[in-house]
Amino acid sequence: MAATTPQVTREAVEYYLSSNLEFTSNWIVNNATDDMIHQWKVRRGWLATHSAGGHDSDLLDSPTDFPSMLSSKNSITENMFKNYISGNRKFTPRPRKMLTSLRQMSERELFMELIRDIANELDVNVLCHKILANVSTLTNSDRGSLFLARGSKNNRYLVSKLFDVTESSTLEDTLQNEENEIRVPVGKGIAGHVALTKETVNIKNAYEDPRFNNEVDLKTGYKTHSILCMPILNYEGDVIGVAQIINKRTGDEVHEFTEDDVEVFKNYLTFCGIGITNAQLFELSVEEYKRNQMLLKLARGIFEEQSSLEKLVQKIMIEAQELLRCERCSVYLIEEEVAEEQDPKYLKRGSVTSMPEIELISTNGRKEPKDIVFAKAFDLFMKDKGTIRLLSEKDLVNSKNAEIARYVASTHETLNISDVQSDTRFSRQEGTEEEEDGFQLQNMLCMPIYNSQHCIIGITQLMNKMNKHPFYERDMNMFEAFAIFCGLGIHNTQMYENAVKLSAKQSVALEVLSYHAMASKEETAALKNSHIPSAKKLNLYSFDFDDLPLGEDLTLQATIRMFLELDLVNKFHLSYEVLCRWLCSVRKNYRPVTYHNWRHAFNVAQTMFTMFTTGKMRNMLTDLEVIGLIVACLCHDLDHRGTNNAFQLKVDSPLAVLYSTSTMEHHHFDHSILILNSEGNNIFENLSPEDYRKVIKILESAILATDLALYFKKRGNFQTLVERGEKKFVTEEKKELLRNMMMTACDVSAITKPWPIQQRVAKLVASEFFEQGDIEKSQLNLKPHAMMDREKEDELPKMQVGFIDAICMPLYKMLAQLKPSLQHLHSGCVSNRKEWQSMADGHEVTAKKQQQNGSHAGVVHAQEGGSQGTDKTKG
Numbered sequence: 001m002a003a004t005t006p007q008v009t010r011e012a013v014e015y016y017l018s019s020n021l022e023f024t025s026n027w028i029v030n031n032a033t034d035d036m037i038h039q040w041k042v043r044r045g046w047l048a049t050h051s052a053g054g055h056d057s058d059l060l061d062s063p064t065d066f067p068s069m070l071s072s073k074n075s076i077t078e079n080m081f082k083n084y085i086s087g088n089r090k091f092t093p094r095p096r097k098m099l100t101s102l103r104q105m106s107e108r109e110l111f112m113e114l115i116r117d118i119a120n121e122l123d124v125n126v127l128c129h130k131i132l133a134n135v136s137t138l139t140n141s142d143r144g145s146l147f148l149a150r151g152s153k154n155n156r157y158l159v160s161k162l163f164d165v166t167e168s169s170t171l172e173d174t175l176q177n178e179e180n181e182i183r184v185p186v187g188k189g190i191a192g193h194v195a196l197t198k199e200t201v202n203i204k205n206a207y208e209d210p211r212f213n214n215e216v217d218l219k220t221g222y223k224t225h226s227i228l229c230m231p232i233l234n235y236e237g238d239v240i241g242v243a244q245i246i247n248k249r250t251g252d253e254v255h256e257f258t259e260d261d262v263e264v265f266k267n268y269l270t271f272c273g274i275g276i277t278n279a280q281l282f283e284l285s286v287e288e289y290k291r292n293q294m295l296l297k298l299a300r301g302i303f304e305e306q307s308s309l310e311k312l313v314q315k316i317m318i319e320a321q322e323l324l325r326c327e328r329c330s331v332y333l334i335e336e337e338v339a340e341e342q343d344p345k346y347l348k349r350g351s352v353t354s355m356p357e358i359e360l361i362s363t364n365g366r367k368e369p370k371d372i373v374f375a376k377a378f379d380l381f382m383k384d385k386g387t388i389r390l391l392s393e394k395d396l397v398n399s400k401n402a403e404i405a406r407y408v409a410s411t412h413e414t415l416n417i418s419d420v421q422s423d424t425r426f427s428r429q430e431g432t433e434e435e436e437d438g439f440q441l442q443n444m445l446c447m448p449i450y451n452s453q454h455c456i457i458g459i460t461q462l463m464n465k466m467n468k469h470p471f472y473e474r475d476m477n478m479f480e481a482f483a484i485f486c487g488l489g490i491h492n493t494q495m496y497e498n499a500v501k502l503s504a505k506q507s508v509a510l511e512v513l514s515y516h517a518m519a520s521k522e523e524t525a526a527l528k529n530s531h532i533p534s535a536k537k538l539n540l541y542s543f544d545f546d547d548l549p550l551g552e553d554l555t556l557q558a559t560i561r562m563f564l565e566l567d568l569v570n571k572f573h574l575s576y577e578v579l580c581r582w583l584c585s586v587r588k589n590y591r592p593v594t595y596h597n598w599r600h601a602f603n604v605a606q607t608m609f610t611m612f613t614t615g616k617m618r619n620m621l622t623d624l625e626v627i628g629l630i631v632a633c634l635c636h637d638l639d640h641r642g643t644n645n646a647f648q649l650k651v652d653s654p655l656a657v658l659y660s661t662s663t664m665e666h667h668h669f670d671h672s673i674l675i676l677n678s679e680g681n682n683i684f685e686n687l688s689p690e691d692y693r694k695v696i697k698i699l700e701s702a703i704l705a706t707d708l709a710l711y712f713k714k715r716g717n718f719q720t721l722v723e724r725g726e727k728k729f730v731t732e733e734k735k736e737l738l739r740n741m742m743m744t745a746c747d748v749s750a751i752t753k754p755w756p757i758q759q760r761v762a763k764l765v766a767s768e769f770f771e772q773g774d775i776e777k778s779q780l781n782l783k784p785h786a787m788m789d790r791e792k793e794d795e796l797p798k799m800q801v802g803f804i805d806a807i808c809m810p811l812y813k814m815l816a817q818l819k820p821s822l823q824h825l826h827s828g829c830v831s832n833r834k835e836w837q838s839m840a841d842g843h844e845v846t847a848k849k850q851q852q853n854g855s856h857a858g859v860v861h862a863q864e865g866g867s868q869g870t871d872k873t874k875g
Contacts, residue, residue: 010075031696034111048303051735054637064874085649099586105242115268120453122278122279122282122283123279124148124283125161125162125275126171127144128166128201128276128278129171129174129242130273131243131272132146132162132174133166133242134166135265135269136165136245137244138264138265139245139248139257139261139265140227140248140250140261141228141246141247141261142166142248143165143169143245143246143247144165144243144244144245144393145160145163145164145165145244146160146161146244147159147191147241147244148241148276149195149239149241149242152473156186156195157183157186158183158184158192158195158242159181159182159184160184161175161181162174187210190212190227190244191229193211193241194231194242195239196231199266200230200262200266201230202226202227202229202231202257202262202848203226203228204256206224206226206227207224211718212224219538224247225247225255225256226248226257226605227246228244228246228261228262229245229255229270230242232269232272233270233275234273234274234276234277235273240277241273243269245265255576263674268586287464287474291481294323295481298316298319299485308493309497312322312379312489312493313331313333313388314378314388316331316460316486317329317330317380317388318380319482320462323478323482324445324465326382326464326465327383327439327464328379329380329460329461329462329465330391330401330403330405331378331461331462332374332377332461333376333377334372334374334409334456334686335374339697348562354868355423367409369407369410371810372405372409372410374396374405374406376390376391377390377391377405381439400426401441401444404426408459409448409459412456414445414446414471415469416445416446416476417442417444418444419442421442425704439464440464441464442463442464443463443464443465443471444463445462445463445475445476446459446460446462446469447459447460447483447488448483449487451487451491452488456488457491457494458486462485500657504652504654504655508654509649509674511672512589512639512671515759518581518585519584519681523584523588524581525557525576527553527580527584527814528559528577529559530553530561532632533557533561534561535562536557538561540565540606541613541614542610542614543610543752543825544753544754544757544828545606546754546757547599548760552587553587554854555598555599556583556584558581558602559583559605560579560583563579563766564603565609566609566626567784571623572623572627572686572687573686575686575830578682578685580678581681582676582682586598586601586635586675586677590637590639591639591640591641592640593641594764594767594768594771595642595761595764595765596637597637601633601635601638602634603749603750604636604746605630605633605634605746607633607745607746608742609634611745612820614750614821615668615821615825616821619744621738621739622736624691624698625698625739627695628695628699629742630700631695631701632698635668635669635671635672636668636698636747637664637706638667638668638671639667640668640671641664642768643775645662645663645665647772647775648663648664650665650776650782664707665703665707666704669699669704672699673696702743702864703735703738705739705740705741706743707745708744708807710740711740711807711811714740715741715811718738718741720811721737726818727818729778741814742815744811744836748807748811750762752812752824752825752829753828753832755831755835762800766793766796769788770788770789772792773790776788786799787799794843794847797836797839797840797843798836798840800836800840801837801840802819804829805833809826809829809833812825812826812829839854
């Protein structure tokens with residue numbers, strides 16, 4: 001009798017295969033097709049989870065990978081950690097048993113099986129998905145959602161990491177990214193209430209609970225009946241998340257969760273809290289590792305680039321944007337203020353220090369926001385792809401971002417502003433580049449940058465996170481470490497640039513010293529013992545003064561007479577011998593160039609003297625300003641090389657390296673200080689320290705004012721004051737503006753002299769310009785500016801008219817309006833303009849005649865050439 005074959009059920013086979021994994025594994029390796037393996041990946045959710053990251057290499061390449069997948073467990077190994085860091089995450093999830101097999105287990109077996117399923121999972125997203133899927137199995141719920149707690153203690157909220165997870169849904173289907181995740185403030189709604197109170201909420205009819213929000217139901221068409229919501233706590237009892245399950249599956253219309261469901265849910269979430277905490281700690285350790293690697297990379301980059309501050313800041317800003325994923329990044333560098341009592345410029349006795357002390361904003365000496373001045377600021381938009389912008393001077397002063405930066409520099413606070421527009425501490429400034437480029441500022445992280453001495457050297461700002469969220473505490477911590485490295489890098493680069501400048505300065509000083517020398521004892525004694533003619537005899541009070549009849553020594557005596565007439569020797573207790581030595585040294589330090597020589601400086605000083613006396617300007621200025629301006633006139637072109645600022649840049653001279661703007665004017669001032677600091681040449685030695693500082697500032701401002709580029713910037717402000725009827729010029733700002741305009745008026749005063757003097761001086765100026773043009777042509781292979789091109793010498797009258805109209809006439813007109821006693825300057829300018837215009841018109845007529853004669857001669861020549869050609873053809 002044949003043995004009867006026992007009936008094999010599907011459930012029995014599933015149970016056998018699940019209980020004998022080694023057999024199952026071997027069978028699949030030997031018999032499974034590629035299609036079966038693919039279907040297995042899809043159903044287990046493994047394919048969707050790992051392909052979501054875009055790493056196709058993470059997928060199993062062949063069935064031989066399957067046994068290792070079944071037997072492996074997630075333990076933290078070095079290889080696993082490296083894979084996680086690199087994004088090549090091969091966390092092979094422990095396979096959950098078939099649902100039918102799970103449901104055949106006892107409650108205790110099922111509970112332990114599901115705990116083992118999450119015990120070693122370290123990916124937070126995968127873990128949370130497993131938790132919800134397992135909870136659905138345990139409680140027989142239809143779907144669930146999990147919220148994780150975020151934010152600081154004072155601003156806690158929940159984010160939906162996974163939404164509407166079912167037993168069969170994949171991670172890819174339910175995972176919420178940063179753009180579409182749901183944010184729930186703690187205390188709001190059902191989940192927010194649970195997070196706040198740590199209470200379990202079991203709602204039998206969701207629509208009867210006022211905390212329930214039915215927006216999701218309306219959008220999806222799903223009907224929510226019952227809700228069981230419970231907090232997930234860590235080992236300290238703090239809420240780290242909230243789990244919520246919906247609609248008990250009972251097979252009838254009753255969807256309520258029972259007390260047994262609540263107990264099972266609670267017990268399982270206890271283990272889930274441990275798992276989530278471990279996964280979050282692992283995630284933090286990964287982030288910390290990445291942060292350290294980023295900082296090491298940043299440190300390498302920063303210390304590799306120390307030759308250019310702009311390139312360094314560009315590198316810093318690009319790294320910051322990549323690190324914290326923001327739309328815009330700005331770096332403000334604070335103006336370095338030279339401490340006057342330490343800088344050689346301000347030393348009375350000529351003592352020398354190797355390098356000026358920099359007065360930065362230390363933690364002990366804080367400044368008001370209005371006193372913070374930024375030297376420059378860099379701006380980087382994500383859309384500009386690494387190209388930084390330099391903020392304009394207007395934005396450095398008026399923009400809202402600059403206002404916030406000044407506040408941070410003053411208070412030393414780190415500001416994390418979630419809504420900048422509603423922050424009432426800072427006003428909105430219209431019309432700046434920040435508004436003009438269409439950028440909408442939403443949130444900002446603003447932090448000071450310190451150097452190694454813990455002094456603030458700059459401010460950095462990050463604006464608008466790419467995910468539209470505010471900056472979190474984690475961002476602040478990472479950015480703080482980032483700022484430390486930035487501070488060291490910027491400080492080192494600034495030190496390097498200072499060293500380059502000092503080297504250039506030394507080169508200039510050596511060149512100067514090799515060419516110049518101080519006045520000899522014999523020269524000093526000769527001037528000291530000489531008879532000083534009267535001002536009347538020298539004609540010093542006249543605006544029509546002409547230096548041509550005076551010999552070199554007489555120009556020195558005339559300068560002494562100016563000091564005596566203004567009573568400066570008596571008022572400031574000037575040593576007569578020191579004054580004589582200083583004047584001889586100043587004259588000796590002018591090079592014998594065609595125009596910008598000692599005689600030019602002497603003429604400028606004489607015009608200033610005449611403005612004080614004949615022009616009655618002295619009553620508008622203090623005695624300290626008077627002596628400061630006279631000295632500035634005498635020194636304003638010291639060591640002039642006969643070439644202008646643009647030429648220094650073209651040849652990349654040491655002076656151009658040392659001073660990027662007003663190159664020669666800065667050099668003239670520094671040379672003035674060099675002479676003052678030389679032994680026996682300090683005419684200010686008897687001034688009080690306060691007066692000494694003031695007169696040096698007057699001297700510097702006045703010499704720099706002879707740069708016509710600065711004159712054009714400030715002329716509008718002076719014109720406004722004059723047109724308003726300003727007469728007193730009381731404030732320091734107004735007085736400085738007046739002094740600067742007087743310096744320019746004196747510097748170009750040759751244009752006001754009688755015509756023979758003006759014509760003679762104009763030829764000297766043109767000759768010096770042509771000499772520079774010749775150098776540019778022959779040595780630099782450059783085409784010079786028209787006024788420096790010797791080939792356009794005939795256009796000198798026309799250029800003189802242009803010079804008068806653009807620079808001289810407006811200035812002398814304003815001065816005459818301010819002081820009628822200065823009308824002579826304006827009248828002289830008007831008279832000379834007529835002379836130049838007449839010459840220009842005559843030249844134009846002559847040029848037209850020559851052109852017409854040339855055209856006529858050309859026609860005749862062409863006709864004659866044509867006839868000869870015809871004759872030759874005939875021949």
